Amino acid sequence: MEITTAETQADANLALKAKHRAVWALGDYAAVAREVIPELGHVLVASAGVARGDQVLDIAAGTGNAALKAARVGASVVASDLTPELLEVGRSEAETEGIELVFERADAEALPYPDASFDVVLSCVGVMFAPHHAQAARELTRVLRPGGRLALINWTPEGFIGQLFRTLKAFVPAPPAGVQPPPLWGDEGYVRELLGNRVTDLTLERRELRVDRFATVDEFRDFFRDLYGPTAAAYRAAALNGRTAELDTAMRALAEQHLDDGAMAWEYLLVTARGV
Numbered sequence: 001m002e003i004t005t006a007e008t009q010a011d012a013n014l015a016l017k018a019k020h021r022a023v024w025a026l027g028d029y030a031a032v033a034r035e036v037i038p039e040l041g042h043v044l045v046a047s048a049g050v051a052r053g054d055q056v057l058d059i060a061a062g063t064g065n066a067a068l069k070a071a072r073v074g075a076s077v078v079a080s081d082l083t084p085e086l087l088e089v090g091r092s093e094a095e096t097e098g099i100e101l102v103f104e105r106a107d108a109e110a111l112p113y114p115d116a117s118f119d120v121v122l123s124c125v126g127v128m129f130a131p132h133h134a135q136a137a138r139e140l141t142r143v144l145r146p147g148g149r150l151a152l153i154n155w156t157p158e159g160f161i162g163q164l165f166r167t168l169k170a171f172v173p174a175p176p177a178g179v180q181p182p183p184l185w186g187d188e189g190y191v192r193e194l195l196g197n198r199v200t201d202l203t204l205e206r207r208e209l210r211v212d213r214f215a216t217v218d219e220f221r222d223f224f225r226d227l228y229g230p231t232a233a234a235y236r237a238a239a240l241n242g243r244t245a246e247l248d249t250a251m252r253a254l255a256e257q258h259l260d261d262g263a264m265a266w267e268y269l270l271v272t273a274r275g276v
Contacts, residue, residue, distance in 0.1 A: 060126025064090030159267030
């Protein structure tokens with residue numbers, strides 16, 4: 001049987017998504033969300049004006065940093081993510097707290113929800129990691145109701161996490177053709193082009209997250225090496241090529257540039273808009 005180009009592309013996309021899931025299942029992203037960036041969930045929910053009774057979708061929700069906070073104010077929330085291991089952690093936390101929301105596996109580039117299903121669509125440093133940006137942007141606006149609120153937080157290319165990904169790039173295999181760098185979602189002009197005329201009332205604001213979790217550069221290096229999926233994956237690749245010490249040096253140098261008296265400032269872009 002002849003294999004078509006479409007079938008080959010479909011197989012390649014499945015392999016890409018499987019690799020993506022595996023990366024984010026490494027380490028302990030729940031610790032990152034809980035110990036380093038919990039404030040971002042609060043910022044996102046407040047910026048979207050989430051209120052009791054809202055139908056909310058959190059895309060690439062991870063362990064539920066934003067989704068759990070939206071549910072706590074009385075919204076009806078669906079937390080979707082490609083990585084079931086992350087969803088299970090969020091589901092367990094919700095059950096422990098007695099919070100009602102739905103956690104379900106979904107691909108940000110092919111959401112299993114009808115058009116105009118949600119009053120609010122959120123993503124907290126999540127949808128930016130979908131490999132094909134235009135597809136993800138079309139999907140998040142497709143499921144948003146006219147007049148509904150969109151709110152995203154994305155790391156900027158120039159900020160600390162953007163620089164982290166530039167550092168890791170030298171140690172990991174090149175991505176397949178068509179896969180776009182996540183920090184592009186933190187560029188104002190790029191986001192305007194991505195969302196286009198599918199939204200209105202678009203606002204873009206650069207902010208900084210103060211991070212005081214790491215007292216030393218080695219503490220930062222160890223935490224991210226062991227607990228943050230993309231960094232853990234880079235260390236695995238570096239070990240295969242005998243470059244672990246080189247990656248250690250690069251990670252320390254990055255932290256030294258940004259760590260000031262036990263604190264860092266991580267820049268992000270807050271995006272808000274309304275559906276049309």
